[in-house]
Amino acid sequence: MLLGAGPLAWAEQEASGRGADAGGITGELVRQVAEQDPRMQDFYALRDYRPAWQDADAVAAFTSALHTLESDGLHPQDYCPDELRNRHRAVYEDGADVEAQAQYDLFATRQLLMALDHLQRGKVDPEALDTGWEVPVSPPEFSLATVSGAVDQQRFEALISEVRPGFVPYQRLRSGLARYRNIEKLGGWPRLPERQQALRPGDVDEDVPLLRERLAVIGELEILIADNDVFPGGELVAPDPRRYDASLEAAVKRFQRRHLLEADGIVGRQTLAALNVPVERRIDQIRLNMERARWLLHGLPESFVLVDIAGYRLSYYRPDGQIWRSRIVVGRPYRRTPSLRSEITHLTVNPTWTIPPTIKREDVLPKVRQDLGYLWRERIQVLSPSGTPLDPWEIDWDNPGNIVLRQAPGPQNALGQLVIRFPNDHMVYLHDTPAQDLFSREQRAFSSGCIRVENIRELGQLLLDDTHSDHDVEGRIDSGETQNVRLANRMPIIIHYWTVNPGEDGELSFRPDIYERDDDLLRALDRPLVL
Missing domain, CATH: 1.10.101 (Muramoyl-pentapeptide Carboxypeptidase; domain 1)
Known part of the structure; x- marks a missing residue:
């Protein structure tokens, strides 16, 4: 392109050496692309504004490849395969003008880019479903040059494979989806009749x-x-x-x-x-959890902490390839642990606990009103907003005003003796707990939003060791002092909600939908796109 020349002038100059047909569609594409979003403009600029969809074989290959998206839990019909074929015949076989041809070219390209977007990062906007969503990291953009080349070479299935998330859990979910769909084709599984009495080992029963x-x-x-x-x-x-x-x-x-x-x-x-x-419901669960994976599990670093909310477990993928796992306690359904992606910055040993407003209002103040001795037993200090100690006997506990309640450090502190911190808008963190008995339960949604971790001291020391931070967790705790211990290098952390999890053996685990999020996501995933 000549310096200072606009795209339309350049297209006209090119057309003079190509003939009327090429110049007509090229010039019309330049005119219509100028009104499109920047990515569409970039796509056609990479192609020198050549049309992408004049060849009927290319359209046929594309629409055929769209049907492979079913294996990712997406609906191929969202991307209009029938309309793509029918409109191509109408535009090119019936001799439509270049304006209609250019409109069709843009339509087909939008369907391709949208399908690739949905495959890479998800069809549904997570923020529209969950106001607590906090994931600042976006997936990398796929190469428009690669997409353009794939169109010219009709390599659509290969292109889809390249864009499809490559992390192992996603591939296991995809395999599981194929397996459960095969079970569905074979008739599913039988339904057991409702019973008044439980069925126990040793019973002899018709069921x-x-x-x-x-x-x-x-x-x-x-x-x-x-x-x-x-x-x-x-x-x-x-x-x-x-x-x-x-x-x-x-x-x-x-x-x-x-x-x-x-x-x-x-x-x-x-x-x-x-x-x-029913098997149909399990298929839907797998599909919507593939969507959740597309939202979050992109650009994974070699080492990171993964918190599985609905599965009540934490996995630390260490730099040496080993995986450290632990059981966790997460937020109650009415105090949900949020989904987020952040980086661990430091640990706090022997933490104090400033009781959050909601917990203060709903949990602590009712107990204090019944028995003021609760403050002494729990080692809770009453402070003014500026941090000045106040006499509990002088407080009107029916209307305490803007006071601060802070629990002293020690083994009985609600945060235990260690907190692992990372920046986020929800003020959540990983922490120790004196209530160790909760880890033995199968379903563990008991906290007020933060995440209690079994054997958190071991995790804290591993994080320090793996980030080349020369500190001893046990020694710091034994000092009895409240201290912040910074990691020499930040460690990524992902907190997310999966109601289906693929094991290393490929078997799928189905979890209770403790936060009742599945149905809303399924409706959004199945909602037809508005073009």
Whole structure:
């Protein structure tokens, strides 16, 4: 392009050497692209404003490739494959003018870029569903030059594969989606009848064969020829298929663990409800959790801390390739732990705890009004907003005003003896806790939003060691002093909500939707796009 010449003037100059047809569509594209968003402008500028979709074979290859998005839980029809084919025939076979041809070219390109966007970073805007969403990191932009080349070479399936998230959990979810869809095609699994009494190991019951079939469908139980019972005389007899035997008990316990249920082998109300969730619902769960993965798990660093809210666990992916895992306690449904992405900056040993306003109002003040001795037992100091100590006996606890309640450091502090901190707008952090018994529960939504971590001292020391920070956590705690210990290098942390998690063996774990977020996301994911 000549220096100082606009795109339309340049296109006209190019057209003079190409013939009327090429110049017409090129000039018309320049005119229409000028009204498009910057990325569309960049795409066509890379192509010297050549049309991308004149070839019917290219459109056919593109629309065929769109159907592969079904394996990612997206709806191919969102990207108008039928309209793309029909409009191409109408524009090129019926001899439409260059204005219509250029309009079609822009339409097809928008569908391609939108499909790639949705595949890479998600169809649904997470902030529209969750006002607490805090993820400042955006996925990297895919190369428009690569997209343009793929269009010219009709390499659409390869392009989709290149843009598709490459992290292992996403690939496992994708494989799981294919597996559960195959189960659906084969008829799904049987529904167990509602029961008044729980089904227990050792029972002989008419529902046992159905339970065995249900677990066999998803691979929890292999249907084998069982060892025959032997009478004293040596006669072989087939076992009673209605007997709830040890192999079935082991399969039920595996199922319960994968659904965060108490692994007692008893098919009670909760286990029966989980068994009777239809395969179609499980497919939807996998799809919407693939969408969550597209939102967040992009550009992962080599080392990071991953907090799985609905799964009640924390995984630290260390620089040496090892993974440190721990159980966690997260926020109650009415005090939800937020989804966010940040970086751990420092630890606080022997922390004080300034009681947040909501907890003060809803939890602490009612107890203080009943018994002022609660303050002394919990080692809570009453302060003015400027930090001046106040006499609790002089406070009108029915109308205490703008006071600050702060718990002294020590083993009984609500934060325990260690806090791991990272900047965020929600004032949440990882911390120790004196309530260690909560970690033994299968479902652990008991906190006020922050995340309690089992064995957090070990995690704190690993973070210091792996970031080349020369500090001893235990020694700092033993000092009894409240201290901030900075990491020499920040450590990324991701806190997110998954109700389906793929294990390293590829098996999917389905979790209760403790924050009731799945249905809203599914409706948004399935909502047709408005063009």
